[in-house]
Amino acid sequence: AAVEMGSHVLLMGASGSGKTSMRSLIFSNNPASLTERLGATIDVEQNHVRFLGDLILNLWDLGGQDSFMDSYLTTQRTTIFQQVGVMIYVFDVETREMGKDLEYFRDCMAGLKQYSPDAAVFLLVHKMDLVREPRQLTFQKKKQELEEASGDTKVNVFGTSIYDESLYKAWSNIVHTLIPNATILSKHLTTFAGACNATEVILFERTTFLVIATSSSSSPSSLTSGSEEHPGPEPLNSKRYERTSELIKAFKHSCSRVREEFRSLEMELYDFTAVLDEMTRNTYVLIIVHDPTIEAAALKLNIRLARSKFE
Ligand code: GTP
Numbered sequence: 001a002a003v004e005m006g007s008h009v010l011l012m013g014a015s016g017s018g019k020t021s022m023r024s025l026i027f028s029n030n031p032a033s034l035t036e037r038l039g040a041t042i043d044v045e046q047n048h049v050r051f052l053g054d055l056i057l058n059l060w061d062l063g064g065q066d067s068f069m070d071s072y073l074t075t076q077r078t079t080i081f082q083q084v085g086v087m088i089y090v091f092d093v094e095t096r097e098m099g100k101d102l103e104y105f106r107d108c109m110a111g112l113k114q115y116s117p118d119a120a121v122f123l124l125v126h127k128m129d130l131v132r133e134p135r136q137l138t139f140q141k142k143k144q145e146l147e148e149a150s151g152d153t154k155v156n157v158f159g160t161s162i163y164d165e166s167l168y169k170a171w172s173n174i175v176h177t178l179i180p181n182a183t184i185l186s187k188h189l190t191t192f193a194g195a196c197n198a199t200e201v202i203l204f205e206r207t208t209f210l211v212i213a214t215s216s217s218s219s220p221s222s223l224t225s226g227s228e229e230h231p232g233p234e235p236l237n238s239k240r241y242e243r244t245s246e247l248i249k250a251f252k253h254s255c256s257r258v259r260e261e262f263r264s265l266e267m268e269l270y271d272f273t274a275v276l277d278e279m280t281r282n283t284y285v286l287i288i289v290h291d292p293t294i295e296a297a298a299l300k301l302n303i304r305l306a307r308s309k310f311e
Pocket residue numbers: 013014015016017018019020021022035036038039040041042062063064065126127128129130160161162163
């Protein structure tokens with residue numbers, strides 16, 4: 001039986017900012033090209049997304065048209081802002097109405113502060129693919145603007161696009177804050193990595209393929225940035241998690257188009273071995289080993305033996 005989580009996730013932003021597209025991309029298997037067919041969201045479209053089997057995320061995709069926005073902030077204020085675990089606010093980077101966007105955003109932040117002061121806040125500067133180079137500069141400017149508008153509330157700002165892996169990075173961080181035992185999972189993964197002599201072990205959620213935990217760090221983001229700043233003896237690509245999510249998601253989609261179900265993946269290359277396999281009913285595990293004496297079959301056996309620890 002599914003257990004409803006006490007809190008819900010708010011997904012907000014102006015009309016056309018891209019909320020529905022990103023939600024369908026992350027939580028179902030829609031490729032990015034299908035999003036143009038989505039209609040405008042009317043009022044509150046409440047979506048229960050089953051996650052990790054028993055966890056239910058309550059996504060409120062709020063139609064961003066003005067009349068709806070106004071009612072969220074008045075009559076429906078209590079319903080919307082109570083028991084919020086995470087608020088995600090999407091900004092179209094190319095918007096011509098940043099002033100109005102910010103005004104609504106400040107109102108939402110006030111509602112959140114009043115009813116759910118402990119909620120985590122994620123701000124997505126979306127459609128980054130439309131920005132001309134240097135993109136980083138535009139992003140930094142927007143980020144600063146949003147942080148100023150947020151007052152003393154701590155916010156996490158990400159640049160995103162449905163056309164590359166950046167969306168997976170942002171959503172992995174969002175989902176990470178919602179997993180109650182993420183630290184314990186990381187600890188188990190570190191032990192498991194040691195037992196496999198693995199360079200790294202990564203746990204993915206089954207349907208979204210978002211990174212839940214990794215062996216080397218308790219949060220997906222800290223490792224990503226850390227490896228850039230302190231390249232060890234073997235610098236790992238800082239985008240490897242989100243790129244893997246994106247690739248496997250696309251691969252799974254191709255499998256379903258030829259009516260095949262994705263089960264597992266094995267790669268034995270010149271300098272590393274990778275095995276991706278089911279860990280539990282709701283998760284997949286990826287093991288990366290840089291040791292030519294360890295065979296994929298041995299790693300698969302280890303996964304089988306470790307399963308009960310992760311259920
Ligand atoms: P409402 O339902 O009206 O609140 O809008 P919404 O925020 O749900 O926007 P929706 O997902 O319907 O997207 C609006 C348009 O933006 C669609 O044509 C999408 O294809 C497009 N879009 C979404 N994400 C991106 C992106 O990352 N880059 C680009 N270039 N276009 C995007």
